[in-house]
Amino acid sequence: MITIRGDGRLSLKSQRRMAAEILKVGINRIWIDPERIEDVEAAITRDDVRRLIHEKVIRRLPEKGTSRARARILHEKRKKGRRRGPGSRSGPPTARVSRKEMWIRKIRALRKRLRELKENRLISVKSYRRLYIMSSSGVFKSVADLERYIDANNLRRRR
Numbered sequence: 001m002i003t004i005r006g007d008g009r010l011s012l013k014s015q016r017r018m019a020a021e022i023l024k025v026g027i028n029r030i031w032i033d034p035e036r037i038e039d040v041e042a043a044i045t046r047d048d049v050r051r052l053i054h055e056k057v058i059r060r061l062p063e064k065g066t067s068r069a070r071a072r073i074l075h076e077k078r079k080k081g082r083r084r085g086p087g088s089r090s091g092p093p094t095a096r097v098s099r100k101e102m103w104i105r106k107i108r109a110l111r112k113r114l115r116e117l118k119e120n121r122l123i124s125v126k127s128y129r130r131l132y133i134m135s136s137s138g139v140f141k142s143v144a145d146l147e148r149y150i151d152a153n154n155l156r157r158r159r
Helices: 013-023 035-044 046-054 071-080 101-119 124-135 143-152
Strands: 031-033 058-060
Touching: 013 058, 031 035, 031 101, 035 046, 035 101, 035 143, 046 058, 101 124, 124 143
Parallel strands: none
Antiparallel strands: 031 058
């Protein structure tokens, strides 16, 4: 099918379509050398188009990809701790750190502090045992909470 464009020249629609089929790409990824348009207009068979492809008059354009540059920049910023504030977070806190993981961190900190207090003889073994069991049952929110409880109940040994 030969169609004539508004400016009197032939349309390269069919050549572009044949080239796309031969090169196994979409018609938008076909590049035609503007210097050799007349040769392309003259090509009416697949063999003619193949010859032009061989002569590099018709070429396949590279695939366009999505640039990762912006993603890399954001990743670097997040590594530095930027863009991680409360306004950037979605979902509950447990979506970032599981309840179990939070519990493990808390209980390990409490037990470490209790061990230090016992080894430095700041609390008695009896107090240590009682506080250890209380920690395990979730009485204390944090190490600071444990310290407040010890001071409030006079569990520190007198020097």
